[in-house]
Amino acid sequence: MLLGVDYYPEQWAPSCMEADMDRIVELGCNVIRIGEFAWHRMEPQEGAYDFSFFDGVIDLAKKKGLQIIFGTPTATPPAWLIDKYPDVLSQFEDGAPRVFGGRHTYCFSSAVYREYCKKIVTKLARHYRNEKAIVAWQVDNELGHEGSDLCWCPRCRDAFQQYLNRKFGGDIYLLNETYGTAFWSQEYNRFDEIPLPAPTITTHNPALRLDWERFCSENIVSFANLQTEILHREIPGCTVIHDFPGGGLTKHVDYSDVSKKLDRVAYNNYPVWGGQKEPLLPSEIAFGLDYIRGLRRENFWVTEAIMGAQGHDITGFLPRPGQAKMWSWQAMAHGCDSLIYFRYRGATKGAEQFCYGLLDADNIPRRRFFEAQNFFQTVREYEDVLSAPIPSDVAILYDYDSLASFRIQQQSLLLDCEREMKRLHSVFFKAGQTVDVIPARMDFSKYRLVVIPHMIVTDPDFAQRLKAYVAAGGVAVVTYRTAVKDRDNNLTFGKVIPVDCDDLLGLVVEETESVQEWDCIPLRGQDRCATAGVFRDMIAPTTAQVLYRYDDAFYRDFAAVTCNSFGQGAAYYLGTTPDEATLTSLLHQAMKRAGLVPLSLPEGVESVVRKGQTRTLRFLINHNDHSVDTLGVSLEPFGVAILSF
Known part of the structure; x- marks a missing residue:
């Protein structure tokens, strides 16, 4: 189990480094x-590679008993380039360029940029290929984030064509x-x-726009693969993450495709960010963790956890x-088996001065530290269980093409697929x-x-797999605008709609309506x-x-929600948002119907069961700012109880 901090020694005086590492230990x-x-x-200059600074960082880290996750620096090209x-x-x-000064400002279609990335990653890998203290390599940083997943330059047009x-x-x-x-006449x-x-005026062809989305995704995936392949070639057996x-x-990139050639998936978990009045809902934080675990259906690392x-520019909510x-315990319960806090000490200069770390600029340990x-002292007790895989009984399927299709044609102003x-x-x-x-392509x-x-975009293969699943005894819940x-x-x-699934669902959709309002349609049943x-x-x-x-004047003869027996299983259809x-x-x-037993938990309380080889644990997590009693346990505000059974 890796437990640590994000540390940026280049941002501090060299005289700070030894004291920093002592405190990190x-x-x-x-x-x-x-x-x-x-x-x-x-x-520092083209072709003048100098890794001596990080040689010193790694040597000192080894003396202190610390291992290294080393990131390739390609998210921030240097000014000379x-x-x-x-x-x-x-x-x-x-057509305006994104000027130098931020991050992620490069174009993924630039052959020149890719060539320079090849050079720095290759030199870096060769320099440290025998360094045993480096336990993982991270390629780039948060690919496709902050709008960097789209570029409209002439190179991208040529590459798209x-x-x-x-x-x-x-x-x-x-x-x-x-x-x-x-x-x-197109x-x-x-x-x-x-x-x-x-x-343009009106809109572009939807099929063209979907291929544009696919191109943007493939472009980023190939950029990630470029670095991953270099690291695997130069350092056989190394662990590569993103x-x-x-x-x-x-x-506008399919992260499940990015993850295919990685050895481990990592996640930067921010339950709250600048300008948010309050954190995400507990279930939304859990959704993000479950999505990351689902990229490879494996446990993952958190490379940026907050304190x-x-x-x-705008400072966010201070975690109580x-x-x-x-939140760190919640991440571990959902499949994180190594966790790193962002960051050891908050920056005094640069764009992230108000991203507070474990230490503030005054360098004095306080509550967050x-x-x-x-947490680090306690979590090690449960490593055997937390490193075990998570078997789930329920899956939510998503499809990149379908998500892109709704970005292209939203259809209802209120329809947000992620929400x-x-x-x-x-x-x-x-x-x-x-x-x-x-991803829906998984088994x-x-x-x-x-x-x-x-899942608005489907194909006969998916329809056949879904039918086989239900016929064998599975239970499916399908929503409107699928197939x-x-x-x-x-x-x-x-x-007829749902295409190739009308027999599975036992229905035909005759007409549709976007109502642009919540809870405005009466239902009966x-x-x-x-x-x-x-x-x-x-x-x-x-x-x-x-x-x-439906129970309104014109559409009382139509069904809104149905259930169809199919083979040994059943398929529910939600024809609206109830x-x-x-x-x-x-x-x-x-x-x-699927043989699951729903728990009855107080609002804001989460229960996660994890099974190891020799013991099973239940994590009870109270997301409330007040005490709660549940399942015979009293939880303090933001308290966590770990029960063995």
């Missing part, structure tokens, strides 16, 4: 994470047919006529005493169920219950009053049992 650390933003320190090659910079939609040429085998007529470019004679989907930011489902307030330590120290997934996830969270949030046949929310479009982001001619909103399908059941119907109580009731019904 006093904190209870066995690792420091370094190097990720220090390109100029490693190559940009001065020589200004077109390395990415561009905004209007080449991407399309490869995809369609050089056949421009096949592209025209696939996209339906006869609409609005036929192309050559691939170099194709534009980037920058803002530190993914939050909000992965909203990015203090965070923010670049015990609250950030509680001692909370982290206490809807979190809403569904929160019901399982409150019921004490462990959930994997995974989901072993789960008892799978949830398929708003509507094909892989080219087009509607399917001659097939299951002996309760209910409401719904956002969107609705007008469902005509064939074999499905109706659980709720109110919270109704959604909870429906998902509890699905859980029970």
Whole structure:
């Protein structure tokens, strides 16, 4: 188990280093994470590589018994490189360059930038290839974060056109047919006529825009793979990681693809950030952790856990005493088996002066330092259980193409796919169920219950896998706007919705409506009053049992929520967004049908069961600022109880 801090010795006087490391050891650390933003320190002039500073850092760390996670510095190119090659910079939609001075300002399509990245990563790897103290290498930093996943420069247009040429085998007529470019006279004679989907009057072709999303993702994935492959080639057997930011489902890059060639996945866990009045909901924090674990369906590292307030220009909420330590326990309960705090000491200069670390600029240990120290002392007792894999009974499936399709055509102003997934996830969270949030391409046949929310883009392969899963006894919960479009982001001619799944769900969707309001549609059924909103399908059941119907004047004959027996299993269909109580009731019904037992927990209390080889633990986590009694245990505000059974 790696426990440590993010340490940036290049930002401090060399005279601080030994005292810093002594205190890092006093904190209870066995690792420091370094190097990720220090390109100029490693190559102050082109070709003049100098790793002597970090040689000294590593030598001292080894003397203190500390190991190293070393980051490649490619997130922040040096000024001399940009001065020589200004077109390395990415561009905004209007063509204006992103000027030097921030981070992540480079263009992933730049062959020049990739060449310089190859050189620095190769030199770095060769220099430290025999350094046993380096336990992992981190490639870049938070790829695709802060808007860096999109660039609108001429290089990206050329690369996009080449991407399309490869995809369609050089056949421009096949592209025209696939996209339906006869609409609005958009036929192309050559691939170099194709534009980037920058803002225009009305909107660009949806199929073109989906391929643009795929291109942006592939571009970033190949950039990550470039570095991973160098490190694996130069240091056989090394561990390569990447530190993914939050909000992965909203990015123009598929993080599950980025993770494929990594050895471990890492996560920067920020339950609160600058300008937030209060932290994310406990279930939303858990969702982020479950999503990261689902990238490879493996345990993960947290490379940035917080203790203090965070923010670049606007400072955020200060975690209350015990609250950030509680978030650390929550991360461990959800599959984190190594944790590093951001950062050892807050910066006195630069853009992150108000990202508070374990120590403030006065360098005096206070509450945050001692909370982290206490966590490090205690968590080691549970390493055997926390390092074990997490078997989950429930999976929420997502699909990159579908998420992109909704970015392209939102359809309802209120329809936010990530928010809807979190809403569904929160019901399982409150019921004490462990959930994997995974790409739909993964095998989901072993789960008892799978949830398929708003998977608008599907294909026959997915439909067949879903049918086989339910027929074998699985329980599926499918929402509206699933199985509507094909892989080219087009509607399917001659097939009813849900495409290729109407027999599985026992229904046909005859019409749809986006209502742009919450809880505005009355429902009737299951002996309760209910409401719904956002969107609705007008469902005509064939074999499905109706659980709720619409109860407004014009659409009383249509079903809103159904359940269909299929083989040995069952498939629920939510044709609208029901109110919270109704959604909870429906998902509890699905859980029970899947043989799961929902817990009844107080609001703000989380229960996670972890099984090791010799013992099983229940983590009871109180996210409330007041004491709570549950399952025979009294929890203090932000308290954590670990029960063995």
